[in-house]
Amino acid sequence: MEDDNTTNEDFQWLDEELDLTANEVLKNHINSLVQDSHRDPESGAHYKKQIYQIKCFIDDIYAILPKYKEEEQWEKERVFDKLKGDKNGK
Numbered sequence: 001m002e003d004d005n006t007t008n009e010d011f012q013w014l015d016e017e018l019d020l021t022a023n024e025v026l027k028n029h030i031n032s033l034v035q036d037s038h039r040d041p042e043s044g045a046h047y048k049k050q051i052y053q054i055k056c057f058i059d060d061i062y063a064i065l066p067k068y069k070e071e072e073q074w075e076k077e078r079v080f081d082k083l084k085g086d087k088n089g090k
């Protein structure tokens with residue numbers, strides 16, 4: 001991925017939520033980026049790019065992890081959540 005000239009200030013959110021799990025911190029940060037993209041349409045592409053970069057990073061890491069038998073069940077749960085309109089499956 002290319003460098004988008006982020007500064008230490010861009011990662012200040014990491015220090016503000018020390019009592020949360022890593023997943024909760026990441027989810028909160030992504031939700032904040034989504035809100036910022038809607039709030040500031042002129043800079044919306046900047047925020048969406050950050051989400052895209054997070055997605056690519058996760059896709060790259062996920063691809064090198066070993067496969068587990070439970071993964072099929074995770075996929076089924078995801079599809080089920082999407083079909084029932086679960087808040088996590090949307």
